[in-house]
Amino acid sequence: MNESRQAPHRSGFASFVGRPNAGKSTLTNALVGTKVAITSDKPQTTRTVVRGIVHRDDAQLILVDTPGLHRPRTLLGERLNDLVKTTLSEVDVVAVCFPANEKIGPGDRFIVNEMAKIKRTKKVAVATKTDLATPEQIGRHLLDIQRLGGETGVDWAEIVPVSAKAGDQVSLLEDLLVGLLPEGPQLYPEGDLTDAPEEILAAELIREAALDGLRDELPHSVAVVVEEMGLREGRPEDKPLLDIHANLYVERDSQKGIMIGPKGARLRKVGTEARKQIEALLGTPVYLDLHVKIAKDWQRDPRQLRKLGF
Numbered sequence: 001m002n003e004s005r006q007a008p009h010r011s012g013f014a015s016f017v018g019r020p021n022a023g024k025s026t027l028t029n030a031l032v033g034t035k036v037a038i039t040s041d042k043p044q045t046t047r048t049v050v051r052g053i054v055h056r057d058d059a060q061l062i063l064v065d066t067p068g069l070h071r072p073r074t075l076l077g078e079r080l081n082d083l084v085k086t087t088l089s090e091v092d093v094v095a096v097c098f099p100a101n102e103k104i105g106p107g108d109r110f111i112v113n114e115m116a117k118i119k120r121t122k123k124v125a126v127a128t129k130t131d132l133a134t135p136e137q138i139g140r141h142l143l144d145i146q147r148l149g150g151e152t153g154v155d156w157a158e159i160v161p162v163s164a165k166a167g168d169q170v171s172l173l174e175d176l177l178v179g180l181l182p183e184g185p186q187l188y189p190e191g192d193l194t195d196a197p198e199e200i201l202a203a204e205l206i207r208e209a210a211l212d213g214l215r216d217e218l219p220h221s222v223a224v225v226v227e228e229m230g231l232r233e234g235r236p237e238d239k240p241l242l243d244i245h246a247n248l249y250v251e252r253d254s255q256k257g258i259m260i261g262p263k264g265a266r267l268r269k270v271g272t273e274a275r276k277q278i279e280a281l282l283g284t285p286v287y288l289d290l291h292v293k294i295a296k297d298w299q300r301d302p303r304q305l306r307k308l309g310f
């Protein structure tokens with residue numbers, strides 16, 4: 001073997017799956033190093049496939065962030081599951097996340113069983129949130145993951161404990177994922193962090209701000225659509241302003257009231273927070289015009305779902 005020969009350049013797609021709240025988005029952010037996927041302590045806030053891209057001299061790792069696989073209860077749930085399964089059969093590596101501070105449960109088993117059906121894709125198990133578990137807990141957790149693989153017929157290429165919050169083992173995970181990618185050229189220009197359209201990123205950030213502090217039932221009822229987005233005309237080049245007009249959809253009158261808050265106070269706060277987040281991501285001052293609208297029972301209505309981009 002020729003020792004001086006450089007390692008081949010690798011490129012490909014990886015996706016994190018796991019039950020709601022398993023830490024998928026936080027891990028995507030930790031790997032990409034900027035806020036491109038939405039995190040929240042409310043389950044199932046990730047609705048759109050947002051990709052983050054890790055650029056290295058020897059590789060390009062493209063992360064596809066999917067909603068959690070779960071047993072569908074509504075039409076939206078079914079569409080999401082279809083979307084997830086299509087995505088997963090097309091990526092090179094799937095990393096299944098199991099939070100180390102929680103026992104493996106039926107939800108995890110459901111996901112790993114689904115994984116077993118996707119033959120072509122390599123599978124990695126990630127024990128997430130290790131900063132919240134004792135070394136003994138982590139050890140047991142890793143054994144449980146191994147056993148679950150054996151029982152379901154999933155052959156883990158790696159089992160890795162990480163903490164995205166503490167930054168523990170994140171770069172090891174990156175190396176392992178890269179090692180599982182096929183040889184290939186750079187697929188995206190350097191500097192690209194995500195190819196999700198800016199409208200989708202903005203909508204996700206607005207949705208995240210809108211969900212902050214809400215009860216558990218509401219998150220499923222909230223959707224955001226950016227109707228218009230563009231640089232305001234007639235501004236000096238060094239003082240750009242990005243105009244964003246967005247609608248926040250809820251299913252019922254009562255939810256609209258909650259969203260808006262007394263005298264519009266809550267909506268103003270949501271708008272300010274979302275604007276700051278969008279400015280930080282896009283690097284441009286933003287004028288955000290945000291309205292709350294009712295789309296009755298949109299989760300069960302195919303026409304409404306299409307309109308809302310599902």
Ligand SMILES: Nc1nc2c(ncn2[C@@H]2O[C@H](COP(=O)(O)OP(=O)(O)OP(=O)(O)O)[C@@H](O)[C@H]2O)c(=O)[nH]1
Pocket residue numbers: 018019020021022023024025026027038039040041042043044045046067068128129130131132162163164165166
């Ligand atoms: N302590 C700790 N908390 C974490 C870590 N990773 C994620 N979290 C927290 O766990 C919660 C869920 O994290 P997310 O990254 O949004 O989880 P997700 O799997 O993308 O969630 P869904 O979008 O609901 O599927 C958030 O409150 C995170 O801050 C970690 O390594 N350590």
